[in-house]
Amino acid sequence: MKTPVLDFKDCGTCPIRHRAVCARCEPDELSQLDAFKYYRSYEAGQPIIWSGDRMDFVASVVTGVASLSQGMEDGRTQMVGLLLPSDFMGRPGRELAPYDVTAVSNLTLCCFRRKPFEKMMADTPHVGQRLLEMTLDELDAAREWMVVLGRKNAREKIASMLAIIARREASLNLVPTANEFELPLTREAMADYLGLTLETVSRQMSALKRDGIIQLAGKRRIIVPDFDRLQSETGDDMDGGMVA
Amino acid sequence: MKTPVLDFKDCGTCPIRHRAVCARCEPDELSQLDAFKYYRSYEAGQPIIWSGDRMDFVASVVTGVASLSQGMEDGRTQMVGLLLPSDFMGRPGRELAPYDVTAVSNLTLCCFRRKPFEKMMADTPHVGQRLLEMTLDELDAAREWMVVLGRKNAREKIASMLAIIARREASLNLVPTANEFELPLTREAMADYLGLTLETVSRQMSALKRDGIIQLAGKRRIIVPDFDRLQSETGDDMDGGMVA
DNA sequence: CCGTCACTTTGATCTGAATCAATGTTTTTG
DNA sequence: CAAAAACATTGATTCAGATCAAAGTGACGG
Missing domain, CATH: 1.10.10.10 (Winged helix-like DNA-binding domain superfamily/Winged helix DNA-binding domain)
Incomplete structure (x- = not known):
């Protein structure tokens, strides 16, 4: 029942807004996004997606923490990402989830149906550009984490x-x-x-x-x-x- | 003195061609790329870039293998990426190299000056789109590697x-x-x-x-x-x- | 052909983290 | 509030991989 730090209004415009770069979203683009966005909440511990599931949305974390993890069928598990507010999850152009996604704490996601989101990306170059930047940042973070894990x-x-x-x-x-x-x-x-x-x-x-x-x-x-x-x-x- | 498996002609058109997706490069785009591309070769073991160096190019591996690695000043080292032919290195929009890059074997790179490459990305959406896909693939690979390192x-x-x-x-x-x-x-x-x-x-x-x-x-x-x-x-x- | 240098293999020992096993502490719930 | 469940701490022991040390192998230059 805590007040979310990023509230729905802040989230409600553009998924990219969370990282404070989408100053270029035109009003009509924003309302276009509004048309296929929705919110979902999860209790701490709840699974969101299992690896291999069909994933029809991409999403942005509004409040709470989610984990991406990969299991080895003998039970060993490695977390491969930790999503905090403003982090993006899901991959345009991909049907099936590659990892298990779990709500670590109570969690609210701002979701966008995948197909319309992909269409919007195709029509609106700066959304793709921003996503590229965010993905490159995540790649850097993943590589820094390799040093932690390996050495x-x-x-x-x-x-x-x-x-x-x-x-x-x-x-x-x-x-x-x-x-x-x-x-x-x-x-x-x-x-x-x-x-x-x-x-x-x-x-x-x-x-x-x-x-x-x-x-x-x-x-x-x-x-x-x-x-x-x-x-x-x-x-x-x-x-x-x-x-x- | 081995014959390169991907020869210069194959490389010479579009950096993205290596991953066999850039069917959409128009002839004028290709010649635009030609204008600022160049090749560099390295001997096995040679450093290419040190972490923190200014990097004025992005590149695609033509032949050979390069490594990205991160050191901890007490000498421990973790490799965070292994670049094989067709892999892309460098990051549009970034001045300084985040890792040491080393030629693991004899290596040829097809380099593009960064500024014109960035301009081309801005003008030619599908280059950025392809780069996003490649980056997402690399992120997946990095995360799979975390499981290897961690578990x-x-x-x-x-x-x-x-x-x-x-x-x-x-x-x-x-x-x-x-x-x-x-x-x-x-x-x-x-x-x-x-x-x-x-x-x-x-x-x-x-x-x-x-x-x-x-x-x-x-x-x-x-x-x-x-x-x-x-x-x-x-x-x-x-x-x-x-x-x- | 020999000696050097770079790399690799193999052995002996040590050590940090895993495993196995209680016990303690919160949180939940009936 | 008591009992249970979930989570956390701490201890004893084991073991995989690190470290230390010595050969072994092959490529190259003189």
Whole structure:
């Protein structure tokens, strides 16, 4: 029952608006979008799409967090993306979902029927351009994440994840500063994101707390007394900051 | 001194041609591209770009293999992409290179000066559309790779890599079948791709050979007697095949 | 043909994270 | 409010892969 930070009106115009670049949407284009958009809400934990399902829409996250994950039939799972408000999901030109999509927290999506959205993309070049930019950003984020998964130890993985989520929530103004933020993931979801077990996540969170890098307020709120100190635990270069 | 599999004429028309979709390039568009394209060749091992360098071109791989990798200043390195012939590198709209790019084998690039390429993208919607598709494919590949890095053991990682390279080379007709192919990477490069050490790579290659999954002909040529058997070592689902 | 250099294989040991196993803490619900 | 369910912590042990160390192999230049 919290007030959504991005409300429907903000979302209601153009899916691209969320990333604050679609200044070029003409009024008639906006009403065209309105004609095939709709909202859907999900409870925390609910599945949205299973890998292989037909997907007749693309969508933009309005509030909440969703995960993309891929399973290996023996049960191992890897999260391959975390969608925060303003993130886009679905792929124009693709029928079947390539991943499982799950609502991690309570979630509202702004959905657009795929066919009309594709038509609009064909007619309106700047929508495609914006989508290209967003996809390139996501690709960068995915590649940064490969470094985390392939080369970082457990403590660095946790620190990287906290720093990324903190920065993203701050840049969306979901929180006033990167020093205090919501971590809307269970230990298991964190483990799936980081390629660890939930026990290791728990141990490293305890270690970061013990070392004063973070404090926990309640179960889901993280306080970072000194962001640079957290940053220095990630093993990253000072400059080339992570995207997400 | 090998004959390039994709020769300059094949490359010379449209960077997008490599992926066999740009049937819509008009003759004048092609000659427009010709006006600002050029070729560059690199020896195996040569650096092409360092992370943070100014990059005034985008390019398409004509022959050979290049790697994108990201270092952590303590020396750990993770490869975040492997570019085979037809792959695109560089990002329109971006000044600075986000990764180190290295010629893994002898390499020829077909380069386009960035500014005119960007202008052409703005004027010619289908070039941007094609780039969006390619970027989305790369994003899928990056995400599949996250599963490899995050959740697979050493043997599965090696098998996944071999299967992916075999399939890609076969689909490009660089080799007649996926059962025999070139592996143009040192053990160290494989380790950087897979998030392992070179010793572990070597041991697992030996194990796959011992178990009859692969044979080595010379140092760089791999023979796969039974591709399904290799595939079954990857731990993947039968259906959702890996991309790129 | 030999020596060098770059790369690879193999072995011995160590270690960080996984696994197995309680126990503790919240949240939900009847 | 009590009981259950879901989630989190902590401990003991194991094991896959890292690390350290030594040969082995092959390509190349003199």
